[in-house]
Amino acid sequence: MIKQTRVIMGMPIVLMTPDTSVTSENLEEVFSFFTYVDKTYSPFIDSSIVSRINRGEMGEPEYPDELREILAIAKNTKHQTNGYFDVWHKGNFDPSGIVKGWAIAEAAKIMAKFTNNFYVEAGGDIEVSGVNDEGNPWQIGVRNPFDRNQNVKIIILKNSAIATSGTAIRGQHIYDPVQGKELNDVASISVIASNIIDADRMATAAFAMGAKGIYFIEQLAGYEACAAMQDKTIITTTGWYNYEAV
Amino acid sequence: MYKKLAVAGFVIITFIIYSIHQRNEGSQAVQKVTTSQGNTSQSTAASSNTTTQSTASVSYKDGSYTGKSSDAFYGYVQVRATITGGKLADITILDYPQDRDNSVEINNSALPLLKQEAIQAQTAQVDGISGATDTSQAFVESLGDALAQAKA
Numbered sequence: 160m161i162k163q164t165r166v167i168m169g170m171p172i173v174l175m176t177p178d179t180s181v182t183s184e185n186l187e188e189v190f191s192f193f194t195y196v197d198k199t200y201s202p203f204i205d206s207s208i209v210s211r212i213n214r215g216e217m218g219e220p221e222y223p224d225e226l227r228e229i230l231a232i233a234k235n236t237k238h239q240t241n242g243y244f245d246v247w248h249k250g251n252f253d254p255s256g257i258v259k260g261w262a263i264a265e266a267a268k269i270m271a272k273f274t275n276n277f278y279v280e281a282g283g284d285i286e287v288s289g290v291n292d293e294g295n296p297w298q299i300g301v302r303n304p305f306d307r308n309q310n311v312k313i314i315i316l317k318n319s320a321i322a323t324s325g326t327a328i329r330g331q332h333i334y335d336p337v338q339g340k341e342l343n344d345v346a347s348i349s350v351i352a353s354n355i356i357d358a359d360r361m362a363t364a365a366f367a368m369g370a371k372g373i374y375f376i377e378q379l380a381g382y383e384a385c386a387a388m389q390d391k392t393i394i395t396t397t398g399w400y401n402y403e404a405v
Numbered sequence: 406m407y408k409k410l411a412v413a414g415f416v417i418i419t420f421i422i423y424s425i426h427q428r429n430e431g432s433q434a435v436q437k438v439t440t441s442q443g444n445t446s447q448s449t450a451a452s453s454n455t456t457t458q459s460t461a462s463v464s465y466k467d468g469s470y471t472g473k474s475s476d477a478f479y480g481y482v483q484v485r486a487t488i489t490g491g492k493l494a495d496i497t498i499l500d501y502p503q504d505r506d507n508s509v510e511i512n513n514s515a516l517p518l519l520k521q522e523a524i525q526a527q528t529a530q531v532d533g534i535s536g537a538t539d540t541s542q543a544f545v546e547s548l549g550d551a552l553a554q555a556k557a
Contacts (some may be wrong), residue, residue: 173533203546249474283536291532300527302536309526310534325537347537373519387524394521404529 160292161186166261167193168201170282174266177292178274185273189266193281196262202228202253212252226254232356233257240364240375259284260322260359267355279355284322284362286355298404304346304387311393312349312385313401320355324345324366325387344369348386350376351402357382464491465555471499472547472554486551496548 162175172193174186182335199222200208208226211217217309222230233254236244246254262277267286270277276289278297296317300310304325314321340370347363352358361382365372373394383399474483487495489515 247479275432279532280533283534285533285535298530299533300531300533300534303524304537305524307536308525310531311524311527312533313527313529321535323535349535377519388521391499391524392521393524394519398521399520 161287163190165190165193168197168262168281172209172266173278173280174270175276175291175292176274176349177272177276177279181273181277185270189269189279192266192269193262200255200258202251202255209217209252209254210236229254229257232360233262236364238362240361240368241288244360244364244369248334256363257360260356263320263355263359284320284355284359285316286320287316288318301349301385302347305391311387311396313404314351316351316402319353320349320358321349322355322358322362323349324362334388341361344389345372346389347389348372348376348384351383351399353381465493465552467491468555470551470554472549472551475546475550484551486548486555488555493552500514 160175160177160179161172163177163183164171164173165170169189172190174189198204199207200209201207204210208217208223230246233244233246233256236257237246241293244256246252246257259281261282263286265282266281267277267279267288270279271288274289276291278285278287278291283302285299287299291297296315299316299321301312301314301315301321301323301329303311313329324346330384345366349363350358350362350365352361361376361379362384365376365384365386368375370388373384373386373396376382377396383396383402385396386394388394423434448461465490467489467490469485471485472483485497485499487497489495
């Protein structure tokens with residue numbers, strides 16, 4: 160198995176393939192793409208498109224086609240999630256909620272030039288194709304948000320994707336100031352979809368919805384989800400079990 | 406106790422990585438952000454043991470410092486660091502991406518009863534792991550900003 164990890168966009172990027180004909184130059188092409196995405200879309204880099212838009216230096220007529228493509232996905236997602244997903248936050252333009260999934264999808268396209276069997280991950284969001292080095296479909300763990308050394312679920316992914324949204328701030332408890340009690344809210348929610356853009360944007364939106372998020376996913380055709388709640392229980396959508404490894 | 410130490414270690418290590426990264430980028434954003442305390446519906450206090458050791462080499466001025474609001478991909482994270490005796494004594498989370506309005510419309514009558522079970526560790530071998538990393542990064546960034554302001 161070829162496996163390489165690099166930290167880009169502030170998160171680990173992991174590439175894997177059982178196909179030994181894939182060269183390090185091939186993998187470099189994928190990593191370079193993530194570096195390009197970071198430079199172009201990071202809100203933390205002054206020269207990025209996102210920073211320029213926020214400084215009022217770039218108007219809509221000047222948006223590159225690639226950004227328009229990302230914004231079209233964002234607009235569609237905002238509509239599908241009743242506004243839970245928005246690239247504008249407190250007057251600030253920030254498309255990174257879409258960019259992450261889009262970047263993984265584009266990276267997967269690059270990998271697909273070299274092999275049918277691969278795993279592309281950016282910060283816990285994963286798209287897979289084909290099989291692992293044992294010739295089996297990729298087996299993926301869903302991390303316990305309360306103990307990062309544990310998995311709470313193990314699933315089998317075939318040419319599909321999983322994304323997890325949640326809080327990695329552990330030891331925190333969210334209190335309802337009105338009722339004065341701890342909320343039984345979501346610690347993390349993992350969403351399986353046919354592609355990473357869908358998995359990522361819906362995981363993001365579902366997490367923002369709090370306890371309602373899992374029901375939102377339940378109502379979406381073609382998606383399954385698993386939510387880890389603050390009370391240390393797991394709630395799964397009705398079709399989730401189809402993906403569970405036996 | 407072990408868990409607390411692990412968390413503390415994680416925060417410290419990620420912060421150090423972040424600091425180095427920031428230095429390389431050469432962009433020390435020292436910017437005072439005022440936070441409206443009216444927005445504390447979700448704020449929580451984290452009493453933290455993340456003090457000495459790694460941070461001992463840096464001297465901080467006593468006081469409270471509010472970090473910049475940092476992008477967590479699906480919202481913003483903002484923390485306030487309290488320095489006592491030159492050391493990081495407390496971290497308070499001011500903003501946290503769970504405070505959206507609950508305006509989504511879900512037809513409750515159509516909802517099935519979803520399966521709920523206690524978390525159980527799974528031990529089978531995996532090729533990869535899906536988990537949330539976004540918030541921790543934003544947390545580290547906001548904290549890094551607060552500590553940059555606290556530097557003596």
